[in-house]
Amino acid sequence: MTFKTEPFVVNAGPQHPSTHGLFRMRFTLDGEVIQDVEPVFGYLHRGIEKLAEGLNYTQDIVFTDRMDYLTSMSNNQAYVLAVEKLAGIQVPERAEYLRVIMTELMRISSHLMTVGFLLNELGAFMTPLLYMFREREKILDLFEMVCGQRLTYNYLRIGGVSQDIPEEFLPALKRYIDSLPGFIAEYDQLLAENEILLMRTKNIGILKRETAINCSVSGPVLRASGVNWDIRKADPYSIYDRFDFDVPVGSVGDIYDRYRMRIEEMHQSIRIIKQAMAQMPSGEIQSKVPRVLRPPKGEAYGHIEAPKGELGFYLVSDGSTNPYRFHVRPSSFINLQVLRELMTGVKIADAIVIFGSIDICLGEVDR
Amino acid sequence: MTLALPATEISAKLETQFPGSLVDSSGNTIVVKPESIFQIASFLKNTPGFDFDYLNFITAVDYNTYFEVVYYLVSLEHNHGLILKTRCTNRENPTVPSVVSLWNGANFQEREVYDLMGIKFEGHPNLKRIMLWEGFQGHPLRKDFKLQ
Numbered sequence: 226m227t228f229k230t231e232p233f234v235v236n237a238g239p240q241h242p243s244t245h246g247l248f249r250m251r252f253t254l255d256g257e258v259i260q261d262v263e264p265v266f267g268y269l270h271r272g273i274e275k276l277a278e279g280l281n282y283t284q285d286i287v288f289t290d291r292m293d294y295l296t297s298m299s300n301n302q303a304y305v306l307a308v309e310k311l312a313g314i315q316v317p318e319r320a321e322y323l324r325v326i327m328t329e330l331m332r333i334s335s336h337l338m339t340v341g342f343l344l345n346e347l348g349a350f351m352t353p354l355l356y357m358f359r360e361r362e363k364i365l366d367l368f369e370m371v372c373g374q375r376l377t378y379n380y381l382r383i384g385g386v387s388q389d390i391p392e393e394f395l396p397a398l399k400r401y402i403d404s405l406p407g408f409i410a411e412y413d414q415l416l417a418e419n420e421i422l423l424m425r426t427k428n429i430g431i432l433k434r435e436t437a438i439n440c441s442v443s444g445p446v447l448r449a450s451g452v453n454w455d456i457r458k459a460d461p462y463s464i465y466d467r468f469d470f471d472v473p474v475g476s477v478g479d480i481y482d483r484y485r486m487r488i489e490e491m492h493q494s495i496r497i498i499k500q501a502m503a504q505m506p507s508g509e510i511q512s513k514v515p516r517v518l519r520p521p522k523g524e525a526y527g528h529i530e531a532p533k534g535e536l537g538f539y540l541v542s543d544g545s546t547n548p549y550r551f552h553v554r555p556s557s558f559i560n561l562q563v564l565r566e567l568m569t570g571v572k573i574a575d576a577i578v579i580f581g582s583i584d585i586c587l588g589e590v591d592r
Numbered sequence: 593m594t595l596a597l598p599a600t601e602i603s604a605k606l607e608t609q610f611p612g613s614l615v616d617s618s619g620n621t622i623v624v625k626p627e628s629i630f631q632i633a634s635f636l637k638n639t640p641g642f643d644f645d646y647l648n649f650i651t652a653v654d655y656n657t658y659f660e661v662v663y664y665l666v667s668l669e670h671n672h673g674l675i676l677k678t679r680c681t682n683r684e685n686p687t688v689p690s691v692v693s694l695w696n697g698a699n700f701q702e703r704e705v706y707d708l709m710g711i712k713f714e715g716h717p718n719l720k721r722i723m724l725w726e727g728f729q730g731h732p733l734r735k736d737f738k739l740q
Contacts, residue, residue: 266700267723274708275732279739438668441647441697454668460594526664526675528648539662541653554649558704562697591723 232260235573239268245342246587250564250580252573259576262568264561269591277551282308282518283383285551289538290377293557293589295338298331298368299531300589301381306462307527307538308383312520317509320385321464325501326398327371327380328529329494333405334364335532336445336487339584343484344416346581347425353416360408363401370394383518385511395502402495402502413488426480430567430579433478440562444534445486446583449475456530463529467504468497483582517546524550533557533584553592557585595672596620602642602674606632621675626661629678630689630715636665636674637694643667644674647695650702652709654735659686659711680711690716708733 238249247268253261273292277285289300302324309316316324341357365375371390372380380387416422432442437450447454455472457465473489475482520542528537534556541550560583567583568576596619603617606624613628624632636644644665653660663676680686690713692698702713703722710731713719721728730737 267721267725270723272732275737275739436696438645439696441649441695441701452668459671535648537649539649539651539664550651550653552649552651552653554651558700559649559697562700 230255237577239265245585246590248585248587248590250576252568252576254573257572257574259568259571259573262565262576264564266558267591269587271592273592274551274553278547278549281546282520282548285548286381286383287377287379290379291588292553292555292592293531293533293536293586294376295586296331296335296532297376297378298327298380299335299529299536301378302328302463303527303529303531303536304538305381305383305527306529307525307540308518308520310527311523311525311540311542312383312514312518314384314514315512316384316463317512318464318506319389319508320510320512322501322505323386323390323510324381324463325465325468326498326505327368327378327386329497329501330364330367332494332532333491334361335584336491337361339532339581340484340487343480343578343581343584344422346577347422349422353412356412360405367394367398367401370397382511382514384514385509389510398498398502402498405495406492409488409491417485417488423481425575425578426484426582428477428479429575430480430571430582431478432563432567436563436566437478440566441559442534442563443556443560444530444532445490446483446534446560446563448473449482449486450478451476456528456535460528462527465497468500470496480578480582483584487584519544519546528554531556533586533589534560536589553589555589555592557587557589558592561585561590594666595670597642597672597674599674602636606635609635615679620673621677623677623679626678626680626688629661629676630691630694633663633665633676633691633694636676641670643669645669647691647697648673650691650698650705652705652711652733654709654733656735657681659683659709661688661705661711663691685712686710687712687714689714690719692716707731710734 233254235252239247249265251263273288277288289304290297337357341354344353369375372378432450434450437447453474470493522544524541526539536556537554539552540548543549567579599617599622613625616623636642644667646666646668648664648666651662659680661678666673707721
């Protein structure tokens with residue numbers, strides 16, 4: 226006797242703990258194996274690109290905070306970089322160093338979240354994540370000290386930063402930076418030698434180098450697949466050419482490599498912050514920028530290596546106070562292009578882990 | 593440093609390869625006719641020396657009289673970049689050939705441009721709205737779409 230079988234459709238989301246926001250994946254299953262996956266976007270679409278055309282250049286900084294809310298400082302940096310390119314504004318030395326310190330702290334904070342949530346998805350429910358939250362909390366305390374905010378910082382300004390650091394900031398930062406490597410090493414030792422973690426992440430969700438490039442993937446996901454491409458090295462912005470740091474590159478491109486990238490990058494960020502602290506000069510933190518900025522007609526693309534990948538802003542100016550076109554190159558959104566390639570043919574339990582290893586933020590995907 | 597390839601150098605090559613398809617070139621920007629965008633993109637991707645293997649982003653700008661579709665191409669091997677543009681003057685039914693078969697990374701981005709700007713990409717495997725729901729009237733990023 227033969228059984229009649231047919232593919233089975235399962236919706237993961239939009240309300241699903243592993244999506245960290247509102248996102249839906251439509252799985253077509255053959256038993257436990259995924260035949261096809263269709264991502265469904267737009268649950269968090271706020272029309273930021275349109276809204277930004279209605280406000281002036283300085284006001285638009287607040288929209289960038291609300292894109293990827295886990296990496297607000299980096300979003301600020303990418304946007305002000307594009308505006309400074311467009312209007313030809315120089316940034317004072319001290320402000321550049323402050324920006325580097327803040328964005329690298331942001332990278333550590335974002336990677337802590339990624340690793341914590343990845344383990345959450347593997348079934349190590351909440352315990353590792355809360356350890357990560359504890360370390361991230363200290364970064365948020367530092368940010369609060371600098372700008373009074375804990376989530377949407379709005380700290381960077383066109384031509385500088387909003388305020389100088391208080392006296393107690395650098396000692397506090399030094400204490401934190403000194404304690405962090407030990408924490409990461411301890412954590413990594415507990416996890417990277419864990420049999421279950423290795424079995425569930427090694428050789429699963431392999432992203433081939435060619436596929437990664439063809440799908441315009443960027444950031445740690447691209448580097449895990451063996452592509453040495455980091456905007457900080459490839460197209461140095463701000464003052465990144467002054468720091469000595471390495472770009473970790475993976476070899477297999479599986480979930481474990483993507484996990485590894487984040488751990489290694491945190492160590493590199495610590496190296497950069499230490500150098501920045503040592504080199505930071507005193508002086509101005511804001512260059513003279515007209516209160517109402519009217520960049521000349523033209524267009525500019527400013528891009529940075531954000532924690533989740535390449536984040537860029539393509540701005541078109543018509544000579545008025547508001548951007549004529551405000552386009553975001555969202556790393557999270559474009560990285561999702563590989564979902565189908567990664568998930569077809571794997572078991573549904575692995576799909577959730579693969580999704581977590583890409584590391585997206587829905588605020589940036591849908592904008 | 594990602595080198596911005598001088599457009600004059602590339603445009604000379606394109607002019608001999610695809611006569612009459614070039615509209616404009618300046619700085620590191622090349623503007624081509626929409627009907628030849630696929631051939632030119634394919635040429636830029638596959639010609640040794642250019643090797644634009646990485647499509648950084650696609651977007652579109654509404655200039656009221658025409659739409660401009662912008663492609664930022666990067667070569668990871670040579671670390672150089674180029675902005676490729678094309679213009680559609682047909683406001684009712686702007687159509688551009690899709691480049692998804694060259695770079696899969698264009699898939700969602702072309703859908704986004706279609707959704708928010710209303711430009712159709714011919715040959716796209718699954719061209720439907722991505723951010724907004726089916727049945728939404730209009731395309732919000734067009735300049736004649738007024739916010740309420």
